[in-house]
Amino acid sequence: xxxxxxxxxxxxxxxxxxxxxxxxxxxxxxxxxxxxxxxxxxxxxxxxxxxxxxxxxxxxxxxxxxxxxxxxxxxxxxxxxxxxxxxxxxxxxxxxxxxxxxxxxxxxxxxxxxxxxxxxxxxxxxxxxxxxxxxxxxxxxxxxxxxxxxxxxxxxxxxxxxxxxxxxxxxxxxxxxxxxxxxxxxxxxxxxxxxxxxxxxxxxxxxxxxxxxxxxxxxxxxxxxxxxxxxxxxxxxxxxxxxxxxxxxxxxxxxxxxxxxxxxxxxxxxxxxxxxxxxxxxxxxxxxxxxxxxxxxx
Amino acid sequence: xxxxxxxxxxxxxxxxxxxxxxxxxxxxxxxxxxxxxxxxxxxxxxxxxxxxxxxxxxxxxxxxxxxxxxxxxxxxxxxxxxxxxxxxxxxxxxxxxxxxxxxxxxxxxxxxxxxxxxxxxxxxxxxxxxxxxxxxxxxxxxxxxxxxxxxxxxxxxxxxxxxxxxxxxxxxxxxxxxxxxxxxxxxxxxxxxxxxxxxxxxxxxxxxxxxxxxxxxxxxxxxxxxxxxxxxxxxxxxxxxxxxxxxxxxx
Numbered sequence: 001x002x003x004x005x006x007x008x009x010x011x012x013x014x015x016x017x018x019x020x021x022x023x024x025x026x027x028x029x030x031x032x033x034x035x036x037x038x039x040x041x042x043x044x045x046x047x048x049x050x051x052x053x054x055x056x057x058x059x060x061x062x063x064x065x066x067x068x069x070x071x072x073x074x075x076x077x078x079x080x081x082x083x084x085x086x087x088x089x090x091x092x093x094x095x096x097x098x099x100x101x102x103x104x105x106x107x108x109x110x111x112x113x114x115x116x117x118x119x120x121x122x123x124x125x126x127x128x129x130x131x132x133x134x135x136x137x138x139x140x141x142x143x144x145x146x147x148x149x150x151x152x153x154x155x156x157x158x159x160x161x162x163x164x165x166x167x168x169x170x171x172x173x174x175x176x177x178x179x180x181x182x183x184x185x186x187x188x189x190x191x192x193x194x195x196x197x198x199x200x201x202x203x204x205x206x207x208x209x210x211x212x213x214x215x216x217x218x219x220x221x222x223x224x225x226x227x228x229x230x231x232x233x234x235x236x237x238x239x240x241x242x243x244x245x246x247x248x249x250x251x252x253x254x255x256x257x258x259x260x261x262x263x264x265x266x267x268x269x270x271x272x273x274x275x276x277x278x279x280x281x282x283x284x285x286x287x288x289x290x291x292x293x294x295x296x297x298x
Numbered sequence: 299x300x301x302x303x304x305x306x307x308x309x310x311x312x313x314x315x316x317x318x319x320x321x322x323x324x325x326x327x328x329x330x331x332x333x334x335x336x337x338x339x340x341x342x343x344x345x346x347x348x349x350x351x352x353x354x355x356x357x358x359x360x361x362x363x364x365x366x367x368x369x370x371x372x373x374x375x376x377x378x379x380x381x382x383x384x385x386x387x388x389x390x391x392x393x394x395x396x397x398x399x400x401x402x403x404x405x406x407x408x409x410x411x412x413x414x415x416x417x418x419x420x421x422x423x424x425x426x427x428x429x430x431x432x433x434x435x436x437x438x439x440x441x442x443x444x445x446x447x448x449x450x451x452x453x454x455x456x457x458x459x460x461x462x463x464x465x466x467x468x469x470x471x472x473x474x475x476x477x478x479x480x481x482x483x484x485x486x487x488x489x490x491x492x493x494x495x496x497x498x499x500x501x502x503x504x505x506x507x508x509x510x511x512x513x514x515x516x517x518x519x520x521x522x523x524x525x526x527x528x529x530x531x532x533x534x535x536x537x538x539x540x541x542x543x544x545x546x547x548x549x
Contacts, residue, residue, distance in 0.1 A: 024423075024427060050458075054447070055419065055448065055451035055452050058413060058415075059420035060420060061416070062420015062421040062422070063424040065406075065417070065420070066420075066421055066427075066430075067351070068424050068428070089410055090413055094399070094407060094417070
């Protein structure tokens with residue numbers, strides 16, 4: 001059973017293969033079955049290297065250097081962490097762009113265990129040059145993001161999750177969903193619905209983004225200015241604080257306070273459901289509400 | 299054409315202009331003859347065609363000790379000779395490890411071992427996907443570089459799909475700490491590569507090996523069509539090639 005975001009990705013990538021002769025899809029067995037039809041149509045542009053993630057990214061870099069627009073795809077820990085030096089050198093250092101599309105965001109594979117979790121993926125991508133990072137919060141956000149990424153040559157990380165908000169939103173930059181006066185709460189991707197539930201009845205602005213990189217610093221300044229409070233709360237579905245430096249940079253001229261919430265650094269060594277893992281990391285609506293209220297009261 | 303003897307003297311003169319790479323001295327010259335034969339007799343790339351999609355690609359995977367590479371690039375007119383005088387300098391485009399974005403005719407930046415072969419596989423696939431069946435992709439590695447597991451991902455895959463436009467050139471100066479019992483060629487052969495092992499100082503032997511390597515791709519190029527149009531799998535049309543160029547031991 002393919003999750004809705006992954007399904008959107010497979011359909012969009014398959015369509016792009018038909019439409020754009022520059023697009024190639026590079027796989028390491030994951031999702032290979034779903035691309036069998038596309039591989040039959042485009043045997044030279046659907047490339048499955050087997051369970052070889054260093055080669056997955058190396059091949060992606062080589063394809064990009066011949067002028068193609070490769071899309072490399074597998075689970076986040078294998079795409080970004082296992083093959084990180086290939087991401088750093090075979091793409092970034094060569095000046096070659098590509099689209100990396102991961103599944104298995106943070107603790108999506110909650111019952112599988114730590115081997116399949118990569119909550120540090122966006123923090124790792126942050127160590128590179130100017131990557132665009134998309135964290136869609138709804139399956140319907142995937143297609144426009146992937147199509148936009150296929151239309152240029154810059155590096156893009158598209159982070160798909162089994163967690164999703166109830167409906168899709170515009171999320172280029174920080175898009176206000178709710179207005180208040182006590183703080184600005186920034187929700188990234190699938191954290192929006194938990195944040196909306198957590199802040200129900202609180203006098204805070206809630207802003208959404210599916211594109212945390214480049215971080216919308218101008219937008220944050222405008223929101224802070226409009227809110228009248230320089231209290232900021234970040235709620236991210238990967239490591240807590242990943243965007244803290246972005247907020248600090250955006251508000252360098254404004255005395256401000258920041259509460260940065262997200263996945264904690266400690267391996268909980270627990271299985272269970274996605275909801276269980278949200279609880280291990282303090283990310284259920286109730287826990288978020290308590291954290292935000294405590295921050296506002298402090 | 300310049301004679302080999304004159305060329306070697308010329309190259310050593312250019313090499314002597316390069317200073318500051320003492321750390322990697324021995325490996326710098328282990329590649330000199332291989333590089334010269336490739337650029338002088340094999341590669342279809344000239345300073346005027348470094349951006350031509352139809353050019354052959356040469357990837358120095360073993361980015362350590364690139365002095366010989368720089369000397370050959372200067373001798374062949376890809377870079378000004380006076381660039382050789384400031385290796386690793388503040389304003390130099392030539393570092394102890396090459397950066398492909400800074401040097402005309404250099405396809406990749408390298409230095410961290412085990413990256414060139416994967417990139418070369420990707421380039422060969424990318425060229426084929428665009429119907430560019432003439433260009434060949436050569437990747438130069440060291441025998442110790444083969445310690446890096448990433449190479450073996452690329453060797454297994456390229457052999458399995460018969461990526462016949464790819465040639466790996468392994469300069470073997472027996473510098474791998476644990477060696478390669480059974481020989482380096484066997485690592486490639488078992489994965490379906492065409493292999494040859496030659497004297498890495500013998501220019502004619504190297505030329506024969508590289509030419510023979512190119513010919514393993516003949517069936518594909520004779521059709522003049524990419525594999526996708528002929529409906530053939532790459533594995534039906536040829537094999538990737540490995541040329542093991544043995545030179546004197548590093549120590």
